[in-house]
Amino acid sequence: MLDQLTERLSGVIKTLRGQSRLTEANIQDALREVRVALLEADVALPVVKDFIQDVREQAVGQAVLTSLTPGQALVGIVHQALTRLMGSQGEGLNLATQPPAVILMAGLQGSGKTTSSGKLAKMLKEQQKKKVLLVSCDVYRPAAIEQLRVLAQSLEIDWFPSSAEQTPGAIATAALDHAKRHFHDVLIVDTAGRLAIDEAMMREIQQLHQTVHPIETLFVVDAMQGQDAVNTARAFSEALPLTGIILTKLDGDARGGAALSVRHVTQKPIKFIGVGEKLTGLEAFHPERMASRILGMGDVLSLIEEAHRTVDRAEAEKLANKIKKGLDFDLEDFKSQLVQMKKSGGLGAMMDKLPAQLTRGLPANATMDDRAINRIEGIINAMTPLERRRPELLKASRKRRIAAGSGVQVQEVNRLLNQFEQMQKMMKMMSKGGLAKMMRGMKGLMPGLH
């Protein structure tokens, strides 16, 4: 996700670690690097300036007071300043009003409003057991209404029909009335994409806002957006009383600097982030984790949270017990792990959340795509239950049979068995508390984490 920025800052900090003390000159160099890194990450220039100024002031005053090494002190200051810039705490949706609680979605064309509306509806339905109604007020883009209808249908969420002949105001009024009469808890109002400088369209959404009195007005921002994020965010927040931000397309390789810009300009919390093309991909935004992640700490916490949600608890417990008892980790376990990995958004999504320092050391095959997982699953499926429990049985003729059965070369079966053996070793290490040790080691490096 923000890995390029992470790497860049990790690099800066590493060079600083080599210095014996923090001087005016070496803060200057490091800060210049931070500035370039942030600019290359598309953080808007005015935001970068404020940020650097902030960090410089603190660094000069505090360096002597702390007992940390100079490098640690600056990392801590940069980390704190980044956290502060992104908001000091994670905030969810505020739905505390007389139902229906109305959520109004706003943003540029193609920022991901409709998809986010669907994801939000699904989240409210499944995690908060809300009765949600979706309505589209996008009467401009061809088939925008149809898009929301198809999404609503696939998510089994109520959808209020509208048509391109109606005005957005009329649609919203009718939808609100419908939501009231059918006791919906939440009404999500999707709107057309609009340019901040299109005065007529901005007036339209202001009127829409007055019509539906939303308790949440969410600004949807593409994580790939460049320097202009600061201008659009300012224009939208001047036109509408925004209550929060949804940052989309974070599963791409954009450095995501727009997050900082938009947050800085609007001073509104980033409430959710959109990851993944599937409709499961909406995650809560945690500013402090994001700051850690930018500094190279990775987002280990949200990885754990996600694993909790998607991983089959029973399976995971069975595996944990096995490891604890020191029993052998077999191919059957390996397969069920792969299946769970796929459920939690694929390997790529998992890798994203690990600290850059960790993932950089991994072999190239660690970035294999989900199709590779499918192949491995296929190979394991071609084995008998006995073979899965006792992989040592696999000799040449059995391997040939498995290769033929799963449509791969024998070499690929061999490669899988090698990988499996490595994994087995890792599991043994983990059962001896290796992971905990590793985490403790990381904590020592980062003063911001407790």
Added chain:
Amino acid sequence: MFGLFKKSPEPVPSDEGSSQGWIARLKSGLGNSRQKLKAGLTGLFGGKLDDAWFDALEETLIAADVGVGTSRKLIEQLKREARSQNIDQAEALKPLLKAALVHLLRPLERPLDVSTHTPFVILFVGVNGAGKTTTIGKLAQHFLQGGRSVLLAAGDTFRAAAVAQLVAWGQRNQVPVITQEKGDSASVIFDAISAARSRGIDIVLADTAGRLPTQLHLMEEIRKVKRVVTKADPSAPHEILLVLDANTGQNALSQVRAFDDALNLTGLVVTKLDGTARGGVVAAIAGERPIPICFIGVGEAMEDLQAFNASDFVDALIE
């Protein structure tokens, strides 16, 4: 973009349809951002060229998404030229800045020639929300007005109602749209090419689903689409255009790189230039992967999709 050299606001020329009209549209689209920038940089004008002035210029370039690397290169070049020509006034540097940008962007000029094959197959690719389907809708109208027959292939079989969106554009332009109930991108586009051949249609505009370069399975899928298109017609696809949102920051470079590595892009379409975004990342792209820009979108209307002209573009930006 570079309000540095701003004079009095220009009257908008009234003769629409000529290239003058386009410059006016482009300028009026960009006027807003220039207005804002001007305020912050007025103090710099008419002054001497010094490091502070160049720093301000660098910041202006960066704020237009030109990127740190490309901005620095441009500034180094300008500094060298200023020294060798003994220029010490900011105003005198204006033509040099313009020339440097035009020099950088000129290689990207390339009008689309659709007369080389029939049917001429154009494949549109890009990230989610870049404006692929809308671009196809506008281009269909553009080619129809040029007297060519057009057929659309609804190859975005993933996103909800993407097919319906393309069908709506087809109806608006009265051009046939090839769709399939169930089926993948590749087979829809294969069908469309066969249909175009049997109906004697000139141009096939093939839509595809939005995908991020990090979604490796989707990048593999788009490679397959290209292979299948080549099976339908060994010379096709005749153009593979990456649709880029002008709002995109430095990630645009990574998009260009990834899609070019996967598909060998033949051109770019830069959309949404009518907002406050300045699309300066184009300069960074020109420096690293000079893939020509076939069209730029400067407004909502169909005629706002224009061929890219480096000189006009730079004029509109730094005037």
